[in-house]
Amino acid sequence: MPAFLLAAAAILGLFLPQWLGGAATSALVVIAIFAIMAYGLDIVLSDLGEVSLAHTVFFATGAYATGLLATRTGFGAWGTLLGAMLAAAVIALLLGLLTLRLREFVFSLVTYAAAVVAAAVAHNWNFLGGSDGIVGIPTFDLSLGPLVLVARNDAELWPYAYAALLLVLWFVARFRRSRLGLVAVMAHLNPRLATMSGVDIARTRLAVFVLSAPVTALAGWLYAYQRAYVGPDLFESYFLVLMLTAVVLVGKRLLPGPLLGMALVLGQEKFLSFGGDVDAIILGLALILVLCFVPGGLVGAIRPLLRRLRPAPTH
């Protein structure tokens, strides 16, 4: 697609809430935030080929760092943004160094255990507010000098969430074009050949893992402001399954994939909900069915259909 069309589409997106009406606004904000969350996992899962189950930790770290800095030290939104991303990167670095030599399911197992333990710590540690979490997070305020940038509700938060989403899309697209992105794919697809092309596999893995954490933490930062409350529910496996589903549902290594996946999942939960339990079944089934029967994702399932349709006019 030509650049100007993309730019036009991006600008039009800003007016989506007006278009779709008020009820959709908060859904749009949540989709944007959770899509950002999923993009962090996306570059690890799709590009690096590892299943990290610790991305809920980065999400929660972003939110907790925001909550703590905003309520205890009075940091503004810029400060908490920096703090959230930095905290997540540091935790990812520690976890990455611990798991540097672990592959496949041992890696996943340890990251999963780390997520469960992080949840236990958040529940129990008074410094983090324990099971009651952190209340009283001030309004989102990115004002710079005379420029007033405040968001008190979802409608006002949309431009910022949307801008953050565009930035993340840009980041992921550019990452895939960068040396690190290409090298990560090499390490994923053929580690031996990559090594013989001079790629340091362990370093590449660590770099991508650490880089992915602030992306997911960015979502945590927005979520903390959107909810004005941070609690240990952020560690729930719901978020994990949500992220994974969004990444694999539409198709891996497809730039708009996680965004569309997240929109589908949350759209179903919001506008076509059959109750919490049935929604859980739907979410889990979507994940299972896609991976088992349409490994290329929905795009992979649709492509042959399109191909079948296309030759029709020539007959």
Next chain:
Amino acid sequence: MSDVVLEARDLVVAYGGNLALDLPHLALRPGELVGVVGANGAGKSTLVNALLGWSRGTPRISGSVRLAGEEIGALPTHERVRRGLLLVPEGGPVFGRLTVAENLAAAEAAAGRRGYTEAEVFDLFPRLRERLHHAGAALSGGERQMLAIARSLRLGPRALLLDEPSIGLAPRLVSTVLRTVRRLVDAGLPVLLVEQNVRAAIEVVDRLVLLERGRILAEGPVAAMRDDPRIIEAYLGDTVA
């Protein structure tokens, strides 16, 4: 041709868009030792693997395979094995975490088939008896090869396919292994032998099939083929010959 034990027709194997094997016809009769020779990548392993519908990749295999008159081309690999078509793949792989004894014990002939007894196997490969309680991984290349063949014999073969049994073996061992194979054939077991060591193979086989790039280049009794220049060229290079 009722005496044909193993027969393949129009056997075609393709990886992606690439034809790896195109074999109009191949037959193996009782008490016959057929050698399959050809350069690396000529499709020798592809041929024996395809007879079992077996592969480490995901090729497309089509064609007919008949074992003792029964069409087995559509059966899964393990069913072909149970019907008596045995393959010792390249490198003579064994289960490294099982001991020699376990490797042998695990190879039980399917119902209705009689496999070689342990005593008969030890008779053929006395070395295995000495290594009975060693793990498969601790065996030398030659011992592995023997164990792999012994395992197949235990499973009750109607026909045996051997993929490069001489790989990595000392010359003395190569001839030992091949002489043992000849003994099996003389006892009535038909064997298809893929071999890159042509000199050694020529000494034992009855017929030769020469493959090149997935197709049969020449085929015939070993006496007629022995001095075929194409055989020599394919292997040794004219400068050496």
Next chain:
Amino acid sequence: MNLVQQLINGLILGHAYALIAIGWTVLLGVARLVNFGHGQMYMIGAFMAWWATAPLGLPYPVAVLVAVAAGALLGLLVQAVMLRLTLEQNLVSIMIVTLGFGHVLRGAASLAFGGTPQVLETPPSLIEFELAGAWITAQDLLIVAAAILVFALLRGVVERGRLGRTARMVAEDPKLAQLAGIDVTRVYLAVFAFEGAAVALAAALVAPRTPILTSIGFEEVIVTFVVVVLGGIGSVAGSYLAGVGLGLFTALFGGFVSPAYTTAASFAVLTAVLVLRPGGLAAGRAVR
């Protein structure tokens, strides 16, 4: 001091942990497969046992069988659905699929069994007696006995028996196993059925110790991870020792430091082991 009592607590807990982890041990050690829905299968096993005893009024031993059968069926179902992934040894997708499966099970269980807590009342848990100053129940002894029995059987089967040998052949080289006449698909199905049955058995025996809810299962998963990794990934004897060791650690850490951070502490042990001897685990060969 109550050290002896805590040791008794630890031994019972440890055998419960080992029993809970046994399905995973076999799954991983024998077939190189994983199941992240393990905890939810534990939950389903517990509820099936409860359903058979309370609403259906079946005797407890029959209820155990009902749970085990349900677990085996669930295992078969999961494996049948993801068979293609298994044959491709696509562990990445298998992990995610089983995780999603756990999510589905939790939702389905909430629909089927509701949100109310239940207690699995079993005759042995009503028999209480004192042992070295600690009050324990016959159920606790049953868990210890069952764990020892299952491990002993398994060691016999996996290390000596024909069944275990077949499974170990598939684990080491599924392709080569086909050439030995083994129906690899059936082995994979059987191993997953065993995993489901084993965790359901563990649930039917261990769950009477505490009330059950459809949201349980996460602690069991972590316990299983720790046991399996510490035990050397797939080693039967190793898992037994690791289970008992973890039970003792939990009891002593909880008794003398703080129960609030036991999960975190056992994870710290796990991490330490992985970092200090990442290749030294018996895993080395099986996992590569």
Next chain:
Amino acid sequence: MLRVEGLGVRYGALVALQDVSWQVAAGEVLGIIGPNGAGKSSCYDATTNMVRRSGRVFLAGAEVTEVPPHGLAALGLKRAFQQNAFFAELSVLENMVAVLSREGGTGLLASLLLPWQEAARRRALEEEARALLRRFHVPQVLHRLRPGSLPYGTQRMLSIALAWGSGARVLLLDEPAAGLGGEDMLRLRDLIGALRAEGAALVVIEHHMDLIMSVADRIAVLDQGRLLATGTPREIQADSRVLEAYLGRAA
């Protein structure tokens, strides 16, 4: 250019390689022959530090024994594998660009902030990749396909091209002619000659006697993990030990 001294490799009780030494100079082709299982591939694994081994390795005079494999590649010691190796989910061109990108790629920051610079570099990389592919006889019409759907001979060439990457001081080839037919074989022969002419040191494991005898300056013969003989092709062809080991026991 490359010298290995006393390389040894063991897998458990199995001695795959024992006390093997050889060297290759710039602009020279060293052939390594020997029966299957003689330890030829192990020899490459040992040279490139991909297995635990004993012995020492020198590259351009400096000892590189402890340098990790990726470090060796960065120093210009590159290797192709016996099986065709590529990144199966990328197109042929993307494969080549990916390999070149480790050196010629754009850093993340530049990619984020200066996309035009990345685009320019990428165009340059693609141009370089196309040229390289053409040079390794991968015609341009195939560049947009996935490697798996190339003809076998072209796959082989692509594997060598990917190993070569942005250039190598020493290139180790493992049975490059395996499965190649007449025309492909000629191309390979030309290619090896051209790389040698450029001053690269080449080591070639090969079964195909025609090829190896015609391209190699010197030949090393391995048998049972040991170095049996080294010499010019003519010397090797005359060596009776070699004949016996390689061609099987004379009748």
Next chain:
Amino acid sequence: MRITRRQAVLGTATALALPALRARAADPVKVGTIFPLSGGTGTQGQHVAQAIEVMAALVNDAGGVLGRPVQVIRKDDESTPAVGVSRANELIAEGVAVIIEGWNSPVTLAMQPVLARAGILDITAISKADQILSGAGNPLAIRLNSSNGQDGRVIAEYLARTGAKRIAFVTQNDAYGNGAQAAIEAELQGLKHAYEKAAEERFPFAQADFRVALTNVRAANPDATVLINANEGLGMPALIRQARQMRIKGELVAAVGTIAPSVIAVAGESANGLVGADIYFPDVEPFASNPANRRFVSRAQEMVRYTPDKFMALGAAALQVWAMAANEVKSLDREAVAKRIRGGSFRDTIFGEAAFEANGQMRSRHALFVVQDQKLVVRA
């Protein structure tokens, strides 16, 4: 982005104007309820929602609010803050006049700021966290359930009265548990009761196996053991059962409000002898003779075939108090109604006279009970 401020002003104006525009006699007044209707506490949450509907029927019988009938909308927070926030947003979009919510404190804490920003009156029925009333999330907070401080006093008085010298605490290691224990200890000291903390065991919320902790308690030989565990679905009944099974000596005392009938149902015979305290009993004085309570209880038994428990009474009372306040100030305006309730007092509610402190906390009267034959028996 300067428009944001103006937008906000406009938004507030619309919010204020909306109820006025709709104030036609036939239009029902929408009341939102957000409780867990599924999951571990789903049954209890459903009961609370039903109780609010029962009260709505009573209010409508008496003429409704501002002459309009009350219509209750149920939402399920799934015990998850994130879901609670979504449900709150949905109710805001539906234009409810008030939201009665709160089973789990984290869910309440998450919803408070969202509702406060949207200008919707938010009444917390049950959630106990102290921060709910701190004003950080909602400056006009109102809560009916008793606070940790109020609860601590009753328990402390009981312990002092029985002369327990060696007291053990088995406490949930989070804000609620630690706060509750601190409140009891502070009151004990206030009463100048000399005691020794024989044991202090802390456990995570989700714990269901307390044998390790109870072994320590048992070894300490306490006169009384205080159980502080808000996990009514799993932890509390498990704790009671295991304490009995391990033959803990001395009295078992449960923190206020943690012994719902469901806890006793799961704990079974083990619950017998357990001492606790609570603020509502449907058939005990002064509630038994309170006509407002009797109407509520009989209507509930008729409509949902269930005798209300404390949680149901709190939910129903929340609607009752709000309806009284709105009718008095003749407005549905959030500020006006909240100001009437906070610091105010209402007669003839389910709880008799319901008085609220300035911070929105309802004053409660506690009564001690002991469990006998798996039933609560209130002590005079």
